[in-house]
Amino acid sequence: MTLPPKPPSRPDKVSLWRYLRLFRADILSAQPARLYRAWMAEFRTPFFRSYLCNDPQLIDLVLKERPADFPKSDRIREGLAPLLGNSVFVTNGEVWKRQRRIIDPAFEGGRLRDTFPAMWEASLAARDRLMKNASQEIEIEQITSHAAADVIFRTLFSIPIEHKVAAEVFTQFREYQRTQPLLNLAAFLPIPKWMPRFHRRSTRTTAKAIRALITGLTAQRMQEIAAGTAPDDLATKIMTTADPVTGDRFDVEEMVDQVAIFFLAGHETSASALAWALYLLATHPEVQERVAEEVASLGETPDFSAVSRLKFTRDVFREALRLYPPVPMMVRENTCPETFRGRSVAPGAQIVISPWHVQRHERIWTNPDVFDPDRWQTEACRHAAREAWLPFSAGPRVCTGAGFAMIEGPLILAVLVQAFRFEPVAGKVPVPVAHLTVRAKDGIWLRPVPRFAFSKYPRGAAGGGRPPASSVDGGADGPPAA
Numbered sequence: 001m002t003l004p005p006k007p008p009s010r011p012d013k014v015s016l017w018r019y020l021r022l023f024r025a026d027i028l029s030a031q032p033a034r035l036y037r038a039w040m041a042e043f044r045t046p047f048f049r050s051y052l053c054n055d056p057q058l059i060d061l062v063l064k065e066r067p068a069d070f071p072k073s074d075r076i077r078e079g080l081a082p083l084l085g086n087s088v089f090v091t092n093g094e095v096w097k098r099q100r101r102i103i104d105p106a107f108e109g110g111r112l113r114d115t116f117p118a119m120w121e122a123s124l125a126a127r128d129r130l131m132k133n134a135s136q137e138i139e140i141e142q143i144t145s146h147a148a149a150d151v152i153f154r155t156l157f158s159i160p161i162e163h164k165v166a167a168e169v170f171t172q173f174r175e176y177q178r179t180q181p182l183l184n185l186a187a188f189l190p191i192p193k194w195m196p197r198f199h200r201r202s203t204r205t206t207a208k209a210i211r212a213l214i215t216g217l218t219a220q221r222m223q224e225i226a227a228g229t230a231p232d233d234l235a236t237k238i239m240t241t242a243d244p245v246t247g248d249r250f251d252v253e254e255m256v257d258q259v260a261i262f263f264l265a266g267h268e269t270s271a272s273a274l275a276w277a278l279y280l281l282a283t284h285p286e287v288q289e290r291v292a293e294e295v296a297s298l299g300e301t302p303d304f305s306a307v308s309r310l311k312f313t314r315d316v317f318r319e320a321l322r323l324y325p326p327v328p329m330m331v332r333e334n335t336c337p338e339t340f341r342g343r344s345v346a347p348g349a350q351i352v353i354s355p356w357h358v359q360r361h362e363r364i365w366t367n368p369d370v371f372d373p374d375r376w377q378t379e380a381c382r383h384a385a386r387e388a389w390l391p392f393s394a395g396p397r398v399c400t401g402a403g404f405a406m407i408e409g410p411l412i413l414a415v416l417v418q419a420f421r422f423e424p425v426a427g428k429v430p431v432p433v434a435h436l437t438v439r440a441k442d443g444i445w446l447r448p449v450p451r452f453a454f455s456k457y458p459r460g461a462a463g464g465g466r467p468p469a470s471s472v473d474g475g476a477d478g479p480p481a482a
């Protein structure tokens with residue numbers, strides 16, 4: 001059995017200098033193999049202490065039981081300030097609580113149902129765009145990134161990615177990510193408060209450009225809300241929700257901070273998960289065919305409830321999130337003296353929770369490195385998942401978009417696998433690296449072979465429809481007609 005790609009681990013002992021260099025290149029291959037077996041690991045350097053916690057009880061303590069004592073450090077906020085300002089991703093305490101009170105209702109079950117038509121249209125648009133590359137070798141992360149960005153714009157502002165402002169924000173974000181990763185060395189290194197923070201000029205310029213574009217969209221929406229002409233989407237929902245405690249709402253600037261993080265946290269993560277899921281399907285053709293069979297159950301004009309029928313596809317997506325968690329590590333700082341597994345942890349240490357390690361932990365999961373979506377129907381897996389599956393984090397600071405992503409991911413997978421049989425490209429095995437999210441060093445290359453001629457697609461309102469269910473299992477019958 002071929003195991004899905006895993007980054008090489010570093011030797012157990014390396015110099016601090018080498019560690020920092022490895023870390024800078026990629027935090028995953030900078031770690032020793034023993035972290036897949038250890039319950040906790042302490043990293044001592046002359047400058048900082050850091051504790052990686054794999055013990056489920058410690059993870060619960062930090063994320064669920066006493067999260068207020070383990071806030072996000074100021075370094076994370078400072079690193080991202082030019083783009084995110086005071087967004088919910090970087091704030092702590094009362095400011096963060098108020099922001100979540102206003103944002104959370106927009107992502108609750110009932111509201112998610114309302115976003116389904118926009119997600120569906122975005123999935124069909126992604127399929128239609130991919131048709132242009134049918135049967136060619138393509139880098140799939142670009143495709144999934146485009147698709148996930150489209151989902152965010154359609155659900156948040158009711159505009160497709162082709163809209164001038166949306167397309168410009170998307171391009172500028174790519175530029176931004178090249179200069180400023182979300183998870184970088186600075187987040188782990190305690191730089192003294194007196195030391196000035198520098199952001200590259202290019203980072204500041206791009207952040208400013210993105211914020212100007214988002215400000216335009218947000219200010220326009222504020223006017224539409226006042227005029228009673230605003231569409232009923234996530235932006236309107238968030239901007240019209242009053243904090244139940246203070247009664248106030250987001251002003252334009254605060255909303256811009258939130259839109260920036262929805263875009264940043266919401267599209268790179270989903271794009272990464274989808275790309276890895278497609279790679280896993282391409283390398284496990286029998287699993288891919290089971291997904292294709294299940295997709296027929298969507299029906300001709302699916303509604304929100306159809307997603308709940310995609311049980312196996314959802315297990316595939318869960319398993320992809322286990323093996324390739326888009327956010328591989330999360331960092332907190334302890335504010336009180338703690339004792340972790342008998343060791344004293346002084347305030348100000350870095351507490352690292354690593355979905356990457358705990359989701360492949362050898363003492364928690366059976367065959368941790370194997371891609372096995374069927375495991376999700378076993379009691380052993382459910383037990384392991386309760387304590388050690390945290391691609392969306394856990395506790396009060398859990399990802400706001402978790403429910404959203406668990407609809408979007410299986411849906412896009414289903415629509416793409418219904419139209420194409422994905423094949424791996426010989427000689428191109430992706431090597432996972434963690435920068436902004438878990439990506440592949442030289443991209444993820446696949447060949448999408450159409451399962452039937454494109455002309456057989458009924459054309460729907462969105463410019464795309466679904467193929468007849470009976471065609472789902474068919475093989476490729478030539479290049480698309482359109």
Ligand code: HEM
Nearest residue numbers: 088089265266269270326327330391392393399400401405
């Ligand atoms: C597969 C897709 C996704 C994954 C794996 C993911 C993962 C995560 C993780 C691990 C965190 C916690 C980070 C930390 O505490 O350091 C987080 C936070 C967050 N995510 Fe997601 N996310 C995904 C999709 C989304 C989407 C679609 C949205 C919004 C549309 C979103 C919005 C946010 C926000 C606003 C936060 C900050 C929450 C807070 O700190 O209170 N995410 N996400």
